[in-house]
Amino acid sequence: MAGSPISFLRAGCARPRGAGPHTAYRYSLVAALVLLSGCSSLPRYVPDLVPSQRPIQVSGTHGLLSDARSKAILAGLERRGLATDIFERHLALEEAIAGYPLTTGNSVKLLQDGPATYEAMLSAIASARDHVNMETYILDDDAVGRRFAQALIDKQAQGVQVNLIHDSVGTLNTPPAFFERLEASGVRVLQFNPVNPLQARKVWELNQRDHRKLLIVDGSTAFLGGINISGVYSSSPLAHPTVPQEDALPWRDTDLQLQGPVVADLQKIFMGTWQSQNGGPLEARNYYPQQKPQGRQLVRVIGSSPDESYSRIYGTLISAIHHAQTSIRITNAYFVPDEQLLEALESAARKGVDVSLILPAQTDSWLVFHAGRVHYSRLLRAGVRIYERRGAILHSKTALIDGVWATVGSTNLDWRSFLHNYELNAVVLGADFGAQVQAMFDRDLQQSDRVTLEQWERRALGPRVKELFARLWEYWL
Numbered sequence: 001m002a003g004s005p006i007s008f009l010r011a012g013c014a015r016p017r018g019a020g021p022h023t024a025y026r027y028s029l030v031a032a033l034v035l036l037s038g039c040s041s042l043p044r045y046v047p048d049l050v051p052s053q054r055p056i057q058v059s060g061t062h063g064l065l066s067d068a069r070s071k072a073i074l075a076g077l078e079r080r081g082l083a084t085d086i087f088e089r090h091l092a093l094e095e096a097i098a099g100y101p102l103t104t105g106n107s108v109k110l111l112q113d114g115p116a117t118y119e120a121m122l123s124a125i126a127s128a129r130d131h132v133n134m135e136t137y138i139l140d141d142d143a144v145g146r147r148f149a150q151a152l153i154d155k156q157a158q159g160v161q162v163n164l165i166h167d168s169v170g171t172l173n174t175p176p177a178f179f180e181r182l183e184a185s186g187v188r189v190l191q192f193n194p195v196n197p198l199q200a201r202k203v204w205e206l207n208q209r210d211h212r213k214l215l216i217v218d219g220s221t222a223f224l225g226g227i228n229i230s231g232v233y234s235s236s237p238l239a240h241p242t243v244p245q246e247d248a249l250p251w252r253d254t255d256l257q258l259q260g261p262v263v264a265d266l267q268k269i270f271m272g273t274w275q276s277q278n279g280g281p282l283e284a285r286n287y288y289p290q291q292k293p294q295g296r297q298l299v300r301v302i303g304s305s306p307d308e309s310y311s312r313i314y315g316t317l318i319s320a321i322h323h324a325q326t327s328i329r330i331t332n333a334y335f336v337p338d339e340q341l342l343e344a345l346e347s348a349a350r351k352g353v354d355v356s357l358i359l360p361a362q363t364d365s366w367l368v369f370h371a372g373r374v375h376y377s378r379l380l381r382a383g384v385r386i387y388e389r390r391g392a393i394l395h396s397k398t399a400l401i402d403g404v405w406a407t408v409g410s411t412n413l414d415w416r417s418f419l420h421n422y423e424l425n426a427v428v429l430g431a432d433f434g435a436q437v438q439a440m441f442d443r444d445l446q447q448s449d450r451v452t453l454e455q456w457e458r459r460a461l462g463p464r465v466k467e468l469f470a471r472l473w474e475y476w477l
Contacts, residue, residue, distance in 0.1 A: 056070060056092060056102065057102070058073055058101065058103070059101040059261060060104050061105055061261050061293055064101065065104070073298065074091070074298075077404065077429055077430050077431075080430070084323070084324070084325045084405075085324075085325055086320065086323055086402055087429075089323050090316075090323040093315070094300065094319065094320075094427070097310075097312050097315045098300055098301075098427075099303070100268075100300055100302070102299070102300045103260065103261040103262040103300070104296070104297075104298050105260045105291075105292075105293035105294060106259065106260030106262045106296075106297040107258070107260055108257070108258055108295070108297045109257040109258075110254070110256065110433075110436050110437070110440065111225070111256065111257055112236070112252075112255075113233065113236035113250070113252060113253055114232075114234060115233070115234070115236050117223070117227050117233075118147075118227075118233070121148075121223050122151055124221050124257075125148075125151045125152065125217060126151065127217065128160045129218055130219070130286050130289075131160060131161045131219070131283075131285040131286070132152065132160060132161075132163070132215070132216070132217055132218075133215070133216040134163070134214070134216075135166075135215075135273060136165070136212075136213050136214075136229055137167045137170035137210060137211050137212070137228055138170040138230050139164075139166050139170075139171050139230075140171075140174060140228075141173075141175055141178045142230065142231040144229060144233065144234065145174070145231070152164065152182060152185075152187055153181070153182065156185050156187050157185065161282075162186075162188070163187075163190075163270075163274070164182065164190065165192055165273055166179070166190075166192065166210075167192045167209050167211070168191050168193055168194045168195045169193075169195060169209050170211075170228070190274060192209075192273070192277055192422075193210065193277070201277055202276070202278055207420050208307075208420055208421070209420065209421050209422070210273065210421070211410050211421040211422060212224075212303070212422055212424040213225060213226065213424070214266060214269070214270060214424060216263065216267055216270060218286075218289065219263060219264065219267055219286060219287050219288055219289045220291070221257065221259050222257070222258045222259075222262075222263045222266045222267075223258075224256055224301075224410070224424055225255030225397075225410065226254060226255065226333070226408075226409070226410055227255050227395075232393075233251050235250040235251075236250055249362060250391075252392040252393065252394050252395060253396050254331075254396040254397070254398050254440070255408070256408050256426055258426065259294040259295070260292075260295060260297070260299075262299040263291070264288055264291060265301045266301055269301065272303075273422065276305075297429075297433060298430060299426055299427065300426070300427045301424070301425070302424075302425050302426075303422070303423070303425075304411070304417075304421075304424075306419060306422070311417075311418040311419070313407075313409070313418070313425050314418045317341075318340060318341065320401045320405055321341075321344040321345065321401065323401075324402055325402055326353060326354065326403065327355075327356075327401070327402060327403060328345070328348055328354070328356070329400040329401075329438065329441045330357045330358070330398070330413070331357075331358040331389075331394070331397070331399075331444060332358075332359065332397050332399075333394050333397060334365070334368045334372070334413065334414045334417075335357070335412075336368060336413070336414035336415060337413055337414075341413065342378065345357075345382070345384055346384070349382045349383035355384045356386075356441075357379075357384065358394070358441065359372065359386065359389070360388060360393070361388035361390045361394075361448070361449065362393060362394075363393070363394075368414065370463070370469070373463070374468070376456050380452070380456060381453060386451040387445060387449065387450050388448055388451060389447060389448045390449060391447055396444075397409055397411055397412055397425075398441075400437045403431060403435070404429060404431050405429060406428045406429075406434050406437045407425050407426065408426055408428075408437075409423065409424055409425025410425065411423040
């Protein structure tokens with residue numbers, strides 16, 4: 001979350017100018033990144049070639065359900081939704097690449113912006129009786145960060161084991177004393193991929209960052225999405241729809257609160273990150289309690305890692321767009337698409353799918369901002385509708401396909417998220433939750449300005465030059 005003089009080193013987060021962790025970077029670090037990081041490219045996916053004969057499996061509180069029961073659950077969703085290929089064809093690919101099954105019996109609560117999300121998170125921490133596992137990109141030493149730190153310290157003092165993973169770059173401006181205080185209280189603190197190679201616990205990969213935001217309490221309640229722990233979220237654009245000064249703009253973001261069997265999958269992802277960073281053995285706790293049904297939502301978690309041969313989130317998103325029949329609604333903070341994502345959006349619009357994107361009107365990273373705008377003309381000519389969210393710093397990462405396939409998480413639509421970052425999203429199926437995401441999209445739409453092709457092609461020379469320059473850095477954004 002930061003305004004950065006070298007935005008291509010960001011891990012998809014930003015903060016107000018002068019307040020971000022990236023303001024501490026030095027250009028020598030940039031040189032090291034360019035010299036030491038290898039280049040790769042995004043793989044191409046051909047969704048229709050993925051085998052789909054295998055039945056899609058659904059997991060419940062007691063493990064995998066029978067094929068007949070799984071089929072009945074999906075058929076019920078299909079009957080309550082719109083005409084779409086999502087259930088019949090896309091889920092087969094998602095099943096093959098996601099790494100985790102669909103789980104039923106979950107409750108999912110949509111959380112918008114910092115104040116509401118923080119109150120829900122702190123309330124869950126206060127209720128902890130066994131353990132708290134937290135993973136975040138940014139954890140600031142400000143009023144919000146100190147409030148969370150004190151909540152974690154208090155629970156540790158009560159005998160609740162607290163385990164914390166924080167990204168080294170994301171917390172570059174957070175003083176070491178902040179984490180030393182947590183460690184002194186008994187909290188297990190793990191710095192992800194230290195910037196200092198002498199502190200590395202595995203092969204040093206400066207460009208790989210942990211961009212996930214995840215909180216798990218007692219193995220039964222979890223939070224994930226785009227929201228970091230920072231005072232920039234202290235106000236909400238829902239309460240303040242217009243703010244005159246750009247530096248004072250509220251942040252617009254989205255999170256999920258989940259309960260039910262899906263939390264065990266999120267716990268496995270947290271444990272996997274801890275182990276991959278050689279964090280050492282954790283205190284013995286009841287990390288995987290017996291789950292009880294908490295609702296009726298069908299959810300799948302998808303974690304992506306640069307250590308894998310492809311981004312699971314990227315692959316499933318391309319497939320979902322490919323199989324869309326009626327509508328695509330995407331809200332994203334950092335939009336620097338590759339060729340296949342562009343082709344997928346163009347193709348969907350040209351076959352009559354209503355494709356609408358809400359992107360930032362103001363941003364913390366002008367390189368990312370202008371690199372994304374390079375592609376506006378091409379998308380607009382294909383019939384894609386583009387809107388820019390005003391009155392807020394847009395940091396949300398959500399998508400809704402055909403009103404029934406929704407995803408919320410940490411993943412931006414840029415090369416950094418798909419190639420270099422550890423990311424985490426949840427996919428929620430069903431028209432009921434889809435209607436909530438659509439309503440949220442509509443509220444943002446009311447605070448957005450539409451970009452038309454005629455207007456866009458009349459833009460001044462200055463922005464065009466910035467777009468061409470920004471595109472040179474596309475791979476790093």
